[in-house]
Amino acid sequence: MLSTKLVVGNWKMHGRLSDNAALLAAIAAGLPPGDAVRVGVCVPFPYLAQAQAVLAATPIQWGAQDVSAHLQGAYTGEVSASMAAEFGATFALIGHSERRTCHAECDDAVAAKTLRALDAGLTPVVCVGETDAQREAGLTEAVVGAQLRAVLAALSAEQVARIVVAYEPVWAIGSGKSASVAQAQQVHAFLRSVLAETSAAAAGVALLYGGSVNPDNAAELFGAADIDGGLIGGASLKAADFLAVCAAACA
Ligand code: PEP
Numbered sequence: 001m002l003s004t005k006l007v008v009g010n011w012k013m014h015g016r017l018s019d020n021a022a023l024l025a026a027i028a029a030g031l032p033p034g035d036a037v038r039v040g041v042c043v044p045f046p047y048l049a050q051a052q053a054v055l056a057a058t059p060i061q062w063g064a065q066d067v068s069a070h071l072q073g074a075y076t077g078e079v080s081a082s083m084a085a086e087f088g089a090t091f092a093l094i095g096h097s098e099r100r101t102c103h104a105e106c107d108d109a110v111a112a113k114t115l116r117a118l119d120a121g122l123t124p125v126v127c128v129g130e131t132d133a134q135r136e137a138g139l140t141e142a143v144v145g146a147q148l149r150a151v152l153a154a155l156s157a158e159q160v161a162r163i164v165v166a167y168e169p170v171w172a173i174g175s176g177k178s179a180s181v182a183q184a185q186q187v188h189a190f191l192r193s194v195l196a197e198t199s200a201a202a203a204g205v206a207l208l209y210g211g212s213v214n215p216d217n218a219a220e221l222f223g224a225a226d227i228d229g230g231l232i233g234g235a236s237l238k239a240a241d242f243l244a245v246c247a248a249a250c251a
Helices: 017-030 045-055 081-086 097-102 107-119 132-136 140-152 181-196 218-222 239-248
Strands: 005-010 037-042 061-064 091-094 123-128 164-167 207-210 229-232
Touching (some): 005 207, 017 045, 017 239, 037 091, 037 239, 081 107, 091 107, 107 140, 123 140, 140 181, 164 181, 181 207, 181 218, 218 229, 229 239
Parallel strands (some): 005 037, 005 229, 037 061, 061 091
16 A cells, blocks of 8 residues: 555546636645645646646646557547657556547557556556446456556566556446445455566555545545555546545545
């Protein structure tokens, strides 16, 4: 378990300049004092410059929600990891289930994007998670294990130590139905053991839980032995809720 928890917001495809300014200012103003929690927000690409301008003088870090698997070139509509880095991004979400589902991102693409993010100096937040049907079929560990191992196989030990992993059961994302603490902890302990297969340093990789985290369930989830923080979707769009989740990470 990390001594300082990490809480990262995922705005998904939400925002407008005026709303973002108010949200970011409120979060910056209400952040728990000191370094009891590390906080980041992953914003849509067009708002990276705004995040950089508003947050540069605050302890809050920012990031992108995806990066291209390619370095540069004829890939219309894509955004490279180095472009995100130019706007001061710290994080890049990689392999979010909405990318895997809506954009058919396979494990190989997730591994390639993770490498691009690392090469650009970003911290990839590699997302893994099973569907409801896979859980019902008893396949949770097989699914998340395969997703994580596909990334680990592409990285050196030094690179593995620089990633963050987010366990996000697909059935819990945006559904209002979080995994129970016991369910999340069980998968996190498994993911920790998969990481430990690569190196001792990898066992220290931060493991975030994501999926309907809110002010009511955050403290309990963050109290689990192998949950090092959270990836927060819906609740990251309301300053009061996001701040309450951040405060819960300081307990
Ligand atoms: C997410 O989008 O990564 C997420 C966890 O969403 P929510 O918190 O809304 O379930």
